[in-house]
Amino acid sequence: MELNFKIxxxxxxxxxxxxxEVKKTLKQLGVDASQIKRIVIALYEAEINVVAHAYRGQIxxxxxxxxxxxxxxxxxxxxxxxxxxxxxxxxxxxxxVREMGFGAGMGLPNIKSNVDEFDIQSVVxxxxxxxxxxxxx
Amino acid sequence: MKISDIKELVEGKVANxxxxxxxxxxxxxAFASDLMSDVLRLRCENTLLVxxxxxxxxxxxxxxxxxxxxxLARGKKVDANMLELAEENxxxxxxxxxxxxxxxxxxxxxxxxPVY
Numbered sequence: 001m002e003l004n005f006k007i008x009x010x011x012x013x014x015x016x017x018x019x020x021e022v023k024k025t026l027k028q029l030g031v032d033a034s035q036i037k038r039i040v041i042a043l044y045e046a047e048i049n050v051v052a053h054a055y056r057g058q059i060x061x062x063x064x065x066x067x068x069x070x071x072x073x074x075x076x077x078x079x080x081x082x083x084x085x086x087x088x089x090x091x092x093x094x095x096x097v098r099e100m101g102f103g104a105g106m107g108l109p110n111i112k113s114n115v116d117e118f119d120i121q122s123v124v125x126x127x128x129x130x131x132x133x134x135x136x137x
Numbered sequence: 138m139k140i141s142d143i144k145e146l147v148e149g150k151v152a153n154x155x156x157x158x159x160x161x162x163x164x165x166x167a168f169a170s171d172l173m174s175d176v177l178r179l180r181c182e183n184t185l186l187v188x189x190x191x192x193x194x195x196x197x198x199x200x201x202x203x204x205x206x207x208x209l210a211r212g213k214k215v216d217a218n219m220l221e222l223a224e225e226n227x228x229x230x231x232x233x234x235x236x237x238x239x240x241x242x243x244x245x246x247x248x249x250x251p252v253y
Contacts, residue, residue, distance in 0.1 A: 012192075012194065015193075016197035016201070020200060033203070041177045041201050041202065044198075045174065045177065101174075101194050101198065102172075102174055104172050104174055106172070
């Protein structure tokens with residue numbers, strides 16, 4: 001099964017609706033609750049990142065019996081220094097993002113701690129691609 | 138601790154009675170934060186969130202973190218969008234004029250333990 005969502009940069013009121021849909025689908029499919037939690041937390045942080053930093057983006061989620069694969073691709077400023085962005089506490093978020101309860105430099109570290117495989121590629125002034133794999137076994 | 142007892146303790150008002158009166162598990166732990174990424178790091182069941190952050194992302198965050206009760210402190214009031222999202226996801230909200238510190242103190246005194 002494959003799910004696809006478009007994400008609008010700056011739309012904080014809608015942020016999280018894609019992750020919420022994925023959560024509902026995984027629940028309907030009978031995926032274990034602890035697995036669902038780590039998948040949707042990583043996905044939600046990634047979705048917030050797109051809303052917070054990019055102009056627009058898309059999320060694709062492939063669900064199979066043994067694993068979930070998610071690809072989050074955005075058009076935006078990109079990440080100049082990925083190793084810095086992976087450090088807890090490092091953030092380039094705006095005050096608007098902080099008002100929403102995010103932007104403390106915990107997003108990417110939170111994502112990494114919930115996934116089994118993780119890859120991030122970014123080009124400055126172009127965008128970022130994040131791929132995450134979760135094994136269900 | 139039951140939701141009705143928590144409401145009394147913080148002299149709060151339930152924002153969505155329908156959800157709150159239904160079967161929400163007994164609360165054993167509490168976590169207080171205005172930073173939602175810290176809430177998303179919790180690994181704990183039967184936990185409530187005490188926060189002064191009052192927007193749609195507060196609700197989205199507890200939805201993802203599987204938290205079923207929010208205490209909105211410092212006199213913050215939910216809006217219609219938050220209420221709609223909370224009802225869709227069976228999340229109970231209690232509003233109180235007390236500060237986060239006071240709410241936490243009362244909960245601690247009454248046997249609600251910290252997450253860590």
